[in-house]
Amino acid sequence: MYKVEGVVDPILRTGATEAHEKLPIHFQTVLTCIPDFVIYSDFEEDIAGHHLHDILSEVDEDLRQSNPDFKLYNKLRAHGRDGLDYETLFGSGSGGATDNPGWKLDKWKFMPMVDRALRHRPEAKWFVFVEGDTYLVWQNMMEWLSKLDPGRPHYLGKHMYIGSVLFGHGGSGFALSNPAMQRVSQRWRQARAEIEAYTAESWAGDMVLGKIIKDVGIDMFWAFPHLQGDSPTTMDWNVSKLGREPWCYAPATFHHLNSREYEALWAFEQQWLLGHPYPSWTSPKFGDIFKAVILPQLRERRDSWDNMAAGTKYSTEAFVRLTEEDRRALSPAERQAPGSFEGCRAACESQESCIQFSFSPGRCATSTELRLGHAADVPCLEYSNAAAMCLKPGSGRRVEGSLSSSEEFIQAGWIMSRVSKYVERLDDSCVHIEEEWIS
Template identity: 20%
Template sequence: MPRPARLLIFLVLVYAFCWIKGWPAYYDDEELPPSQRPKSTTALGEHRVTVDHLTVTVITAATDAYTKLAPALLFLDGAYHKELLLMGDLMMDIGPFPVFDVLAKLPRKYVEKTDELERYKRQLDYVRKGIPLDHLPEKYSDKEKAVLSALAKYKIFRAMESTWEYRPKRDWYIFTDEETFIDRGNLLDWLAQYDPKEKHFFGNPPIAEVPDAFAAAGTSFIVSGETMRLLFEDRKKMVQNWKNWDPRIPDYPSTIHLIDSFLKTELSLEMKSFWPGVSGFSPTTISYSPGLWCEPVLMMHHVTAPIASKLYKFERERVDDHKIDNALRYSDLWYRFMGPEDLNGTRHDWDNLSSESTNNRWNILFAKDGEPDENRATRGEDSWEACKESCDNNKYCLQWSYSSIAANNWNENGFTKCHLSSSMRLGAHAEPEEVEVNGETQSRTWTSGWRKDHFKRWANQQRCKNQQH
């Protein structure tokens, strides 16, 4: 073979080798160890932390462990199992996952004399006698919620103590519940702003004078490794803290109120809000609006198993499409959960949450009688058709709901039948509900509608940094 031909073949082979070597290789997220996974482009600071230094402690109740916690574990990426701890009120196993009874750390005499621990005492009695725990919950959901909320206060100190015992010297610690979705990539990017070797405490303050103080805020909180070290490295100090604080637990209405007061008193540490990245919303209750549109999603609460399943599938699709290194934003959830919904027609027996307490900042005010105001809506109290017309004629309105009996808007509007919103929410099917009006029981129904096309035109013009659809 002539020398020029051999040289040409050699150059072609070298080029081919370089081209193949440089070909991009994609891996599923779980195929790589945490330290080698693609890093998000949205880090906000220099204090980068890997997932193996973010410990997540889920606090559960024995009566919820199989119905709420088990599905959540099913949807959790195996790469996050090592830094997961489960704390509850009964020693039990959910498949390969142990749940620790942190209330067993409380002094026996303290348990015996504390009224709010009555459920715990009954629960242990049921277990000894072999009585199924599904006989424990209260008949009415509101009462059951109050019982579990009270019980949660007594778990938190010992859950934090046990977390430090099992996973000491991590950079960050999350304390949360079973129905919380966590985007660890986004959360670690957000936490990169803060030095874990300093004291930090992140949470959202509850909202007073509404039916659910945590509907918008969620119940989770995050503390830095330094905060945990100061609390638990010195065991004598820890024991003294429990002697001082255990008697005070009944005085607090919730876990967040208790922890806020405890850290403020013992460490002079104030709570910092992490709203809107962390919220009490789920994809179907988010108030989609310009203010939230491009915000990264860090954590969501009240995520039921069916919604968690859809989120799991959505995350897998993002991995398959190689979008995992782009921050998940509220806008992505709109396209995934609201985009496919047919919202052009009116839905009867449906509440889109226009009047719900967490929507009060987006609930549109009505003009006062005899005082026309172009920034306010006209009242549409006569019928759902009149309410729809009021929304269609208001430049800010994106959705409306109509209740057959007046309901609170949690703002200046007070109680009305027509409820207008400048945000978009999906909501859910709503069966007729019994309400008391002037001493009489009446049935209230809900009808809802949206201006989805109007919102979609706006949404399609928005561009969030590094966002893909």
């Protein structure tokens, strides 16, 4: 356990529609290492001995009574969890949508959350905000923040835009230094009615917060790759953004994890700590996590598995529509690709940079991006970078939505000789990285 009082205040944001599902794994894993944290929700309650604070009580009472976004909140206040009824089935998160009650409430939490967190722990140097499906690599986060000056106004975020507004994506986690918190809190108190009016017209609370932070003169620090919008099972391990590839850097968060993925990462962290105890602590890198958690799960063939291959696609349906000239342009391996798992593999092997593929009857997809993916009966993730690559049974295409049946025959494969070379090449690239932290 590491001493954090007066240094970092971790804040977890959740809601009544998801709290009982998503919080327990936090209490069993990462939060066991953090002696002092706070949980803000839209409903005051206790879960597994931990108190959840109603952050929406900070919003203007007249607004709560008049704005339809607060319909669920007012039902919760009046009837407790008995007021959830159908909203429970359509809560925010992987099963939700932008017009569901839980999502509508969520955008109102960000500004009052900053103000209340500062009142709760005014002496903290850093405030780290995460969601119910965010995995916080706590030791890494502490190490990263120690590289930065907490006396300056910092806003660390995974970059995202809505229109022209740049902000730190809430699910990826973001961090504010104490001076930044003070500026935002002061702005909230001075212009609360104006900010609430802007929130009412806006789509996302993390965007509202990002705009206000910019308004008070603080630029966002682009924290990629330390803050991640996807989980280790869905991220592209060789993605390049801002001229950086994750492999050689240290992660501070992952997003969109299910309980099994939490457990796998937690087990990795415990094993890593045993092998790298203080004072000889070394931060685990993305490459370390890949080799320990992801690589052992890759193989030549996995049945009932969608590895989210998202490159060249072949299907018997599409072939029928091809002109004779287009058919002749295909290689023999490509013509056979949708016919069988072996044919799909051959098509991938015929492409020099292809590293993985997926097959279902009449469909083959090959990819130059390496992902583990998930069991075929796991729901697709909404609002994830990988959402568009999730295979929906019977559709013949990848769509954002739920994979509702495990009966669809899906197989995944990796060209393991190329995976080995992939790992070697990325390991070699780390020679040119002098510091694992972007600061």
